[in-house]
Each structure stands twice: as structure tokens, then as C-alpha cells.
Amino acid sequence: MATDLITSFVLVMRNFIFLIISPYKTMRKISLEKDYYQPVFIIGIIFVYFKFIYYLRDKVYPATLIYFLFVFNFLLTASFFYLLSKLFSQNKKEVIFSRFIITFSYSLFPTIIWFLSTSILFIFLPPPRTFSILGKGFSIFFVAYSLSLLIWKLILGYLAIRFSSKQNFFNILTMIIYYLIWFIPYSVFLYQLKLFRVPFI
Amino acid sequence: MKNINFRMKQKMNEVFSIEPNDLGVNILTNYFRKITSYLKTAPFIFAIPLAILVSLFLYIIFGRLLVRLVTILQYGY
Numbered sequence: 001m002a003t004d005l006i007t008s009f010v011l012v013m014r015n016f017i018f019l020i021i022s023p024y025k026t027m028r029k030i031s032l033e034k035d036y037y038q039p040v041f042i043i044g045i046i047f048v049y050f051k052f053i054y055y056l057r058d059k060v061y062p063a064t065l066i067y068f069l070f071v072f073n074f075l076l077t078a079s080f081f082y083l084l085s086k087l088f089s090q091n092k093k094e095v096i097f098s099r100f101i102i103t104f105s106y107s108l109f110p111t112i113i114w115f116l117s118t119s120i121l122f123i124f125l126p127p128p129r130t131f132s133i134l135g136k137g138f139s140i141f142f143v144a145y146s147l148s149l150l151i152w153k154l155i156l157g158y159l160a161i162r163f164s165s166k167q168n169f170f171n172i173l174t175m176i177i178y179y180l181i182w183f184i185p186y187s188v189f190l191y192q193l194k195l196f197r198v199p200f201i
Numbered sequence: 202m203k204n205i206n207f208r209m210k211q212k213m214n215e216v217f218s219i220e221p222n223d224l225g226v227n228i229l230t231n232y233f234r235k236i237t238s239y240l241k242t243a244p245f246i247f248a249i250p251l252a253i254l255v256s257l258f259l260y261i262i263f264g265r266l267l268v269r270l271v272t273i274l275q276y277g278y
Contacts, residue, residue, distance in 0.1 A: 136268060143252075
């Protein structure tokens, strides 16, 4: 048990580095993975993050509640793409739910990095940003940093759907459009309830 | 030898686990493959300069609005 956990932890770290260097090959390998400790580790890291930011936020809701809502959103997203893939797929047996969980959990890495770095920056460089040269310079840097992580997130998200659903580009694009149709209003609803400002997905 | 064959077979199964993308039109498929080949390995080589250019462009277009956007984003964690 302990050896399995350590192995999974090492594999998570290894895959994390390789997702930066070679996302395509790494996500392809991850999609064939059968070690379920790995997504548990990643989801566990997110629990630590939510506990950490609880002390920075307005404390409207307990961290555990926000965390369980995140897990619900995560499962909802994975299930949505799984069901759509079943609909689109001709060979329904090759669409496996656990593949969606593993690949989608790895696609959370850019999200974790962005949220963690933003919360740390909040401590050291609290907003609001000023219109001075330094303020403008930091703003350009922050947008560039966020955009590059967003590009990485989009690549990993696309690859996660591609290797789990085994669908072609147009089918994946259709699935993403269907997803955004309900997910954007849902995110606005969560924002209004002050549960999430930027959706953690 | 058996081990090498097994590994080879495993690698082949991994590589051919999905069909290659075909967009229907040859020119489109070729362009798609060319663009995605840059994103398959070390995407940050292209992502970082592209993100810097886009953010500079956004600053030139929107000016102070970008600074306000960053203030909102900083509360977004």
C-alpha cells in the first residue's frame, strides 16, 4: 500500500514535468493508465489548496463545502463528456469512464498552478493594481502569464477528451460547444452565489 | 528478444490507440497537422511569446481596462 502510494506520487510528479515538455505523448500514456491513486493524489492536492485559500477569502463558505462542490463539478464534467462520447462513438466498448477521470484530473495542473500562484501573489502584491509604470508592467506580465497557462490548459483539455473519447477533431469541437452552452450560465450562477469567482475546472 | 518484441508491441498499441485526425479536406488536414505538430512537443516555446504579444496588443487596444481586468483576476482565486 505505502509503496503503491509512493510510486503513484513519483508518477504524478514525472507526468507533470512531461506534460510541460511533451503533452501529446504523455497524455496518450496517461489515458492507458490503470493506477487510480494518481487522480486521488491530484484531487488531494486540490483539497490542500482549498484549505489554504480559506484563510485568504471572505470565509463565506467552509473550505470543505467548496472542495466538494469542485469534486461535483469535476465529476459532472467528466460524466458529460463520457456520455457524449458514448453517443458519438460507434464502438461503445472503447469509451471507458475511468479514462476520463484520469486524463481530466491531469488536465487540472494548469488550473492548480494558476489558482495557487494567484493566491500567493494576492498575499505579496495585493490588488488593486495602479496605473503607474510598475502597475501596468505587472498587468501585462500577469495577462501574458495567465494566457500561456490558458493555452496549456486548452491543449491538455483537448488531449484529455481526444484520448478518452477517441473522437475526431470536429466531434470534440461539438462536444466542447455543447459543454460551454450549459457550463457558462452554471459558472455565472456559482459566481452569484459567491462559491467560485473563476470556475475551478 | 521476447522482451523487446513485447515492448515494441506495447508501444505500437499505444501509438495506434487513436485514429489520426482527418478534417475531410486535404489542405485543411495538412495545415491542422502542421499547426498541431508544434503544440505536441514543448508548446511553451510558442505559447509564451504568443501570450506576450497578445497581452501587449491588448494593452495597446484597451489600455487601462487591462489593468482593471488584472485587478479583477487577482480576486479570482
